[in-house]
Amino acid sequence: MSISSINARNQFRGRIKEIIEGPVVSEVDIETPAGLVTSVITTRSVHDLELRVGSEVIAFVKATEVSVAKL
Incomplete structure (x- = not known):
């Protein structure tokens, strides 16, 4: 399952750990x-979505800023 109105690069299918x-x-x-x-x-939202460890979900990422620091 994916949501077509959101760029596929911004979706990560996985399981709650x-x-x-x-x-x-x-x-x-x-x-x-x-x-x-x-x-x-x-x-x-955790309760409304009935999220549990092991639930299969899609993580949607929306980033407006990414910071980088040199080590």
Whole structure:
């Protein structure tokens, strides 16, 4: 499954590896073929979407800025 109105490069299909739930926001770690993607979403959305470890999901990435620092 993919969403055709969004560029395919911005979609990563994967499975939820871990959910770190907070009172307002939660971190959702998604294991994808490209690597681990972490999303910070509201805890309410985690419950509304019934997200669970092992759920198959699509991570959509929208970045307006990427910072780089030299090591």
